[in-house]
Amino acid sequence: MPGFSVKLKGEGTDPKYCCSSCGLLLNEPRQTSCGHRYCKSCLEELKRAIGGQFQTCMVPSCGKQIKAEDVFPDKAIEREINNIPVVCNNDDDGCKWEGPLKQLKFHRDECEYEKIGCIHSECKEKIPRRALSTHLAENCAFRSEICRWCKEPHPFKDIAKHQESCPMAPARCKWCGKKGLTRSQLQDHQHPQSGDCPNMKQPCHFEPVGCQEKLERKQHGHGEQQTITAHLNMVRDILRQLLGTNVVGLRDQDVEALENMRAVIPEIYKSIKELENEIHGATTSGRGVSKELENRVEQIRAKIEDVIKKLAASEPRVETIERVVAVLNREIEKCSSQMEAYERQRRQDREIIETLERKVRSLERIIALKDVALAEQDLRIQTLELTSYDGVLTWKIADFTRKRHDGITGKTASFYSTCFFTSGTGYKMCARIYLNGDGMGKGTHVSLFFVVMRGHYDGLLRWPFRQKVTFMLLDQNDREHVIDAFRPDPTSSSFQRPTSDMNIASGCPLFVPLSQLDSSSHAYVRDDTMYLRVIVDTSDLD
Structure with a gap:
């Protein structure tokens, strides 16, 4: 490292204590044959900068050639520098310490005014050592804060966001008004299948054909009777889309759409059956449904049967595609098995290599200990001879x-x-x-x-x-x-x-x-x- 950047007590320092390169107080001083002094690191940096060879002294009035064999540590100057009186670098912040330079480093390691990093690695703030406890307790954005609901620790900066989604936070059902629930309990309470909320809103039975209406459980039967015409219109639109598809000319990429149509048809049958039941029920209860509505249902049934015939015609091509896919799946499974075998072998080889490496390191340690023992024996023999x-x-x-x-x-x-x-x-x-x-x-x-x-x-x-x-x-x-x-x-x-x-x-x-x-x-x-x-x-x- 370059020279010491310190604050001196009293007047300026003697120039003989300053590096001829960086101008700071000498750090590990080296003296050249011309009598000038450099920091050890400054001299090495000068040597690196000019290709590994010293050139001339950097003092303008000197210019003498520097040779590596003529450079030596200047212990006398180093002792004098270590005893130069200095004040703490933090004196502007209130530190009153003063003493010899050699004690400055030890002082700064415990100086109450020295700025140090927070113990939380994510926090980049530098604070005086004396204020660290206050920073950790009150100001650090990464200090640990306990959630008042789940009692788990979280960084202070994230606690508000966590509390917005904390599963243990209190909640109230907006459908039935039930209180005393946590957020996680509210999800179970409102679960579409297993929830126990009496006012829970569930999707309409005609959701597969496009109905977005959600009704309370107790309203399902009554609500669907009131929307029979709208539901039939949705069914009609779906069938138009199906009939507009060129089933005979299906390509490979249409197989997925074909399977989707197969899944939709039972839903449509189910919907038609429910509509027929609702129509008869509505007629019985006094709500008249026109003859035209029944005719439309018959037309829809006829169109569905036509779609089924077209699907049957495309079955051979779908089966061929399925056989090809099955062959490809078998090849993929075979390749996967080979890859797993290669991976197992690779892991075994890696374990063998690591074992051998450990043995080599152990043998190297043993050899090193033997070398030390031999050196000690040689020294003992030489001592005995003399x-x-x-x-x-x-x-x-x-x-x-x-x-x-x-x-x-x-x-x-x-x-x-x-x-x-x-x-x-x-x-x-x-x-x-x-x-x-x-x-x-x-x-x-x-x-x-x-x-x-x-x-x-x-x-x-x-x-x-x-x-x-x-x-x-x-x-x-x-x-x-x-x-x-x-x-x-x-x-x-x-x-x-x-x-x-x-x-x-x-x-x-x-x-x-x-x-x-x-x-x-x-x-x-x-x-x-x-x-x-x-x-x-x-x-x-x-």
Whole structure:
């Protein structure tokens, strides 16, 4: 990510703390050979933008070539930046926090004025952390609201719409006026077949021929007697449509219409029978029906019989079509069976593949654990090969230039030697070196320290540690070794019996000047390698 966008306490920041690319406070600062500084991400973005190679410094007055091997982390500047005093980014909203930059992130994770997202993923609002509870309780459109009728939770924004159709909402029958029903009970109450509403309106018996009238149950007989003429006219219109159809010339797509006509004819017969009964009933009750009406019924019956004859003539063609359809249905069923078999096989194959994948992952984990165990064994063997048991440590420091550069930049200020012992059951010790110095020797001397470590046989040894310790920097020309020695202070915690893995290091912060390492008259560093020797006096040990 680019530099820090923060609000500083007091005056503006020193330009040396700003990125030469984005202009913000440096984030993971990197220094180039020309002395300018960039954020780590800005430098990587610059590298990507120009095809994977650095070009020139972006500072207009510089223009020097940047090389990847000359770019290194600037830990000193990073520590200074982390201690720059800043105020909270939410100070305009009322936050009074102020402190070093390194604590800003932790503060913002709990700042009451920081704007955060609602816990409901559908809600896109950003609200201050302090107002989140109020937002969730009163303002969020997606907060949960309980329906007062069905007692089920729904999003607040949908509750009104839900209540318009809630099956448990109270309802009243508009036909009979019955109260105390829910919406779902009202549907059962008004069901056309199973409902118990006495005033329920049901379709007319002549609905199949086009009558849209709906009557109450008790009105069905009386109402249909009053509309006999209208019902006969509807029957007449249907028959005209039927007689106008070229039944003999039916095509494949007319088979469905033919089946519909077959279904309509019994309904028409039923309607005619009901009409005849109503006509006789009306005559008996004193309502005269004209002779012309009876003649029309006879004409309708004759026309229906004519339609039936035409349908009978088209039956062979319909049967042929039905046989073809049956063959096609069998083929479709056969294809469906094959597809189901293929699908079952595919699922089985998929399960086998997944099982094998799980086995491979398991074997990979086992191999990884074995690799770790082998690496630990190799490290243990190497340590044993380098371990001495006579109180003398000869320490080879290879790759000296890189390690010294790491010490200068702060990447690795110090490192430890392998452990060594005064005897097989004696004191366990190691050395610690700062190639760029530590404390009063930082930047001017190599600092070398002696460390007492916790061993397996500490309970058998004499404490505090009292043995004389001698440090030697070996001249590889075998002329003039650098030698320093000291006797432990019995009162120092560094030489008491260890209670942790190792005690605090103690030794020589001014062991050898850095300038002396580069002396042409000595070979303290040759082939990028330095040799040190630590000698512990064991003469008074049993």
